[in-house]
Amino acid sequence: MLVMTDADPSPLLGTSAFRLRVVGAVVTERFAAEIAGYDLKPKHVGVLALLASAPATSQLDLARTMGVAPSLIVRIADHLERIGAVERVRDPADRRRQALRLTPRGTELLAACTRLSRSMERDLLAGLSAPDRASFRTALARVATNLDLPS
Amino acid sequence: MLVMTDADPSPLLGTSAFRLRVVGAVVTERFAAEIAGYDLKPKHVGVLALLASAPATSQLDLARTMGVAPSLIVRIADHLERIGAVERVRDPADRRRQALRLTPRGTELLAACTRLSRSMERDLLAGLSAPDRASFRTALARVATNLDLPS
DNA sequence: TCAAATCATTCACGGCGTAAATGATTCCGG
DNA sequence: CCGGAATCATTTACGCCGTGAATGATTTGA
Numbered sequence: 001m002l003v004m005t006d007a008d009p010s011p012l013l014g015t016s017a018f019r020l021r022v023v024g025a026v027v028t029e030r031f032a033a034e035i036a037g038y039d040l041k042p043k044h045v046g047v048l049a050l051l052a053s054a055p056a057t058s059q060l061d062l063a064r065t066m067g068v069a070p071s072l073i074v075r076i077a078d079h080l081e082r083i084g085a086v087e088r089v090r091d092p093a094d095r096r097r098q099a100l101r102l103t104p105r106g107t108e109l110l111a112a113c114t115r116l117s118r119s120m121e122r123d124l125l126a127g128l129s130a131p132d133r134a135s136f137r138t139a140l141a142r143v144a145t146n147l148d149l150p151s
Numbered sequence: 152m153l154v155m156t157d158a159d160p161s162p163l164l165g166t167s168a169f170r171l172r173v174v175g176a177v178v179t180e181r182f183a184a185e186i187a188g189y190d191l192k193p194k195h196v197g198v199l200a201l202l203a204s205a206p207a208t209s210q211l212d213l214a215r216t217m218g219v220a221p222s223l224i225v226r227i228a229d230h231l232e233r234i235g236a237v238e239r240v241r242d243p244a245d246r247r248r249q250a251l252r253l254t255p256r257g258t259e260l261l262a263a264c265t266r267l268s269r270s271m272e273r274d275l276l277a278g279l280s281a282p283d284r285a286s287f288r289t290a291l292a293r294v295a296t297n298l299d300l301p302s
Numbered sequence: 303t304c305a306a307a308t309c310a311t312t313c314a315c316g317g318c319g320t321a322a323a324t325g326a327t328t329c330c331g332g
Numbered sequence: 333c334c335g336g337a338a339t340c341a342t343t344t345a346c347g348c349c350g351t352g353a354a355t356g357a358t359t360t361g362a
Contacts, residue, residue: 010203012264017178017271019291021193024175026298027168042172052161060309069351074311096309096358113163120168124294132290139287140170143275147177151165211340220320225342247327247340
């Protein structure tokens with residue numbers, strides 16, 4: 001007869017929900033450390049990425065898709081403008097709206113962050129076979145949609 | 152000849168490293184909202200889980216494994232003690248050390264959080280086949296070890 | 303035309319996490 | 333065995349991030 005091993009004293013640590021939390025936090029932390037040299041923080045990069053996929057987005061739209069307060073977007077835009085990554089453009093059709101537009105420097109910074117993110121991804125998935133990596137990516141995308149996230 | 156489709160205007164959003172970041176953040180946010188009724192925050196639950204798998208751990212050890220400052224553990228322990236989830240016990244062999252021990256109430260709270268985490272996991276992995284869920288779990292565990300996280 | 307809604311911005315605030323200083327205890331070299 | 337250095341917990345002060353509540357400018361619609 002098989003010996004009944006003791007139950008894991010804290011099954012919580014093994015749940016995927018928990019692991020996703022701590023993995024996400026650690027990845028963010030390392031990403032933040034690597035982009036610090038560009039005078040960027042993760043949310044700045046998020047804005048740059050959104051601007052690349054939807055040019056000239058208003059600040060309020062950015063706030064909504066990122067799930068943060070509009071006042072926070074103002075500060076992020078201020079900083080991005082200060083380092084020359086974006087410029088504010090008043091919408092001529094509705095002069096209340098401030099659209100943000102990537103500058104060449106912003107595109108450049110985004111490209112650097114993209115390379116960085118790809119490099120991190122290679123490290124994260126190291127040791128998995130190519131098909132395993134692929135199915136992990138699609139499963140993760142599914143998890144994202146289950147959370148009502150874009151894509 | 153195949154038409155060359157335009158490149159994704161921001162491939163960054165599609166990288167697994169980026170998705171892990173935002174998925175982790177959203178999961179943490181929802182987890183936090185659900186445990187708020189117990190007067191708990193995610194880090195409190197982390198301490199409870201560590202205490203379940205390694206009873207009577209010193210506060211400094213907790214700080215090290217969680218990667219936070221010892222002064223933060225003090226505040227977390229204060230709060231957990233106040234709501235009756237843990238008790239402080241001085242190590243008789245080294246009276247500088249404060250070990251934390253789960254109370255019955257702490258075990259109870261941890262069990263509730265564990266159920267919650269399992270329930271969230273079911274929602275996150277909804278729409279994946281059983282083998283897909285299994286391989287996602289093992290791949291995620293691999294990612295965790297690639298980040299030097301405990302298993 | 304004017305009141306209500308919308309957008310950007312500023313401001314003050316709360317909360318999390320850190321580093322430094324303090325005190326108690328333990329360790330160790332001479 | 334003794335005194336200085338290291339270790340652990342705690343307190344305190346500080347910075348930073350994110351929010352919500354004004355404020356002002358502009359647009360909408362009745």
